[in-house]
Amino acid sequence: MKDLILKLEKEHVLCDDEFLTLIKDKNKENSDFLAQRADKVRKSIYGRDVYIRGLIEFTNYCKNDCRYCGIRKSNAAVQRYRLSKEDILECCKTGYALGFRTFVLQGGEDGFFTDDRLTDIIGSIKTMHPDCAVTLSVGERDYSAYKAFFDAGADRYLLRHETADTEHYSRLHPPNLSLESRMECLYSLKEIGFQVGCGFMVGSPFQTDENLVEDLKFISRFQPHMVGIGPFIPHKDTPFGNYAQGSFELTLKLLSMIRLMLPNVLLPATTALGTVHPNGREMGILAGANVVMPNLSPADIRKNYMLYNNKISTGEEAAESIALLKEKINNIGYNISIGRGDYKGEKNGRKS
Numbered sequence: 001m002k003d004l005i006l007k008l009e010k011e012h013v014l015c016d017d018e019f020l021t022l023i024k025d026k027n028k029e030n031s032d033f034l035a036q037r038a039d040k041v042r043k044s045i046y047g048r049d050v051y052i053r054g055l056i057e058f059t060n061y062c063k064n065d066c067r068y069c070g071i072r073k074s075n076a077a078v079q080r081y082r083l084s085k086e087d088i089l090e091c092c093k094t095g096y097a098l099g100f101r102t103f104v105l106q107g108g109e110d111g112f113f114t115d116d117r118l119t120d121i122i123g124s125i126k127t128m129h130p131d132c133a134v135t136l137s138v139g140e141r142d143y144s145a146y147k148a149f150f151d152a153g154a155d156r157y158l159l160r161h162e163t164a165d166t167e168h169y170s171r172l173h174p175p176n177l178s179l180e181s182r183m184e185c186l187y188s189l190k191e192i193g194f195q196v197g198c199g200f201m202v203g204s205p206f207q208t209d210e211n212l213v214e215d216l217k218f219i220s221r222f223q224p225h226m227v228g229i230g231p232f233i234p235h236k237d238t239p240f241g242n243y244a245q246g247s248f249e250l251t252l253k254l255l256s257m258i259r260l261m262l263p264n265v266l267l268p269a270t271t272a273l274g275t276v277h278p279n280g281r282e283m284g285i286l287a288g289a290n291v292v293m294p295n296l297s298p299a300d301i302r303k304n305y306m307l308y309n310n311k312i313s314t315g316e317e318a319a320e321s322i323a324l325l326k327e328k329i330n331n332i333g334y335n336i337s338i339g340r341g342d343y344k345g346e347k348n349g350r351k352s
């Protein structure tokens with residue numbers, strides 16, 4: 001197995017069978033070795049720096065009915081909310097004082113936030129904080145909307161592909177959503193000049209090891225700047241409420257593999273990873289991740305942005321507890337970097 005790991009480090013890709021062998025392997029010594037190699041590769045590019053992003057969950061209204069997601073349209077148990085432009089700017093102001101230099105606007109696909117409204121909000125954040133990066137995570141929109149967001153100053157865009165297998169995609173999503181349209185969005189975002197992130201859940205219902213191989217091959221082809229992965233966690237009020245949670249160990253292994261495939265990638269230790277294991281965040285970093293995204297949303301609405309059961313939103317998960325996060329990161333030998341934390345590599349987004 002070690003030979004496969006070293007091959008992945010050297011060549012950044014494997015053939016299908018080799019990917020599959022690595023995914024299926026359960027040996028702890030091998031996954032430790034894999035994590036060590038990933039850690040070394042990350043250190044060679046990003047050193048011991050961990051980048052922080054202030055996550056603003058600005059709306060939990062969503063027109064989609066993704067079968068895994070707690071804020072899906074047909075979940076009537078959710079108390080819906082939207083932040084106003086002023087609320088969002090206030091979050092940024094608070095975040096700026098705490099040391100955040102990237103703001104991630106994440107929300108459901110909410111028609112209230114028209115292209116014009118979002119463009120206006122992006123422009124206002126950039127005017128208020130010209131030294132900060134703005135990341136968007138607002139789902140599928142037209143090319144012209146993406147272009148307007150970019151022209152207004154947005155720097156990065158997160159849009160998980162969720163699964164690279166058409167059949168699997170259709171089992172996770174309602175019929176009006178398609179992998180084809182998701183891919184088209186991702187390629188548009190890249191063409192426009194965003195630093196782009198794709199990603200998937202580990203252990204989502206019906207996912208096979210072969211599906212994961214397809215995910216890795218897509219990532220290798222697409223060459224994203226960021227990759228967001230986390231374990232699937234059931235949400236009680238969704239059709240997948242009784243399905244099993246994704247594996248923590250497999251998520252760590254995939255983080256390491258992705259680091260070896262894309263040495264420069266910005267790779268978050270996600271909230272979902274922190275939710276399934278008390279030291280999930282730290283272990284993710286030790287496996288090759290180099291980004292954490294604490295929650296900057298107003299504390300009273302966090303409970304309403306429940307994508308899955310038990311989503312953590314206090315402790316070091318909360319932006320206001322940055323000191324605690326800093327301590328935890330220092331304890332494992334890394335440090336929080338104050339700065340935009342841009343992608344280090346060739347395709348560096350905006351040409352100013």
Ligand code: 5AD
Pocket residue numbers: 068069070160162200201230231232233234235272307308
């Ligand atoms: N478990 C884990 N991750 C989830 N997401 C949505 N629902 C869940 C869940 N039940 C992830 C999706 C989405 C991102 C914002 O959160 O991958 O793209």
